[in-house]
Amino acid sequence: MNWGFNASNLDELVEKAKSTYPSTYKDIEYIGEVENLTVDGKDARKFVFTYDAGAARCKCWDIFLLLGKDSYLIGFTDMVENFDDNIGDYEQILKSISFN
Known part of the structure; x- marks a missing residue:
C-alpha cells in the first residue's frame, strides 16, 4: 500500500502514520x-492502539515494514474484550509470513 509518506526509515514511517490516525480513528488511544x-x-515496528468503532471499542496491532521504497502494514484488529485471547494466533500468523 502506498501511504503517501516519503519515509526514509521505519521510525519516520511510524511517526507519520501515527500522526494521521487521529483523523481516521475515533477516540484513538495509543x-x-x-x-x-x-x-x-x-x-x-509495532504499535498498539484502541479506538471507538460505533458501539464497540476495538484494539489494534499495526506492524510496519519498509522494504526498499515500499511500505507494508500488517494489522490485527478485534474488539477490546476479545483481542488478548487471540494474541497467540496473531503471533503464529506473523511467524508464517515470508517475503520473497
Whole structure:
C-alpha cells in the first residue's frame, strides 16, 4: 500500500502514520511504546492502539515494514474484550509470513 509518506526509515514511517490516525480513528488511544521486532528477518515496528468503532471499542496491532521504497502494514484488529485471547494466533500468523 502506498501511504503517501516519503519515509526514509521505519521510525519516520511510524511517526507519520501515527500522526494521521487521529483523523481516521475515533477516540484513538495509543498503548505503550513502539516496539522493534522482525518479520521474516526484516526490521519492523509495532504499535498498539484502541479506538471507538460505533458501539464497540476495538484494539489494534499495526506492524510496519519498509522494504526498499515500499511500505507494508500488517494489522490485527478485534474488539477490546476479545483481542488478548487471540494474541497467540496473531503471533503464529506473523511467524508464517515470508517475503520473497
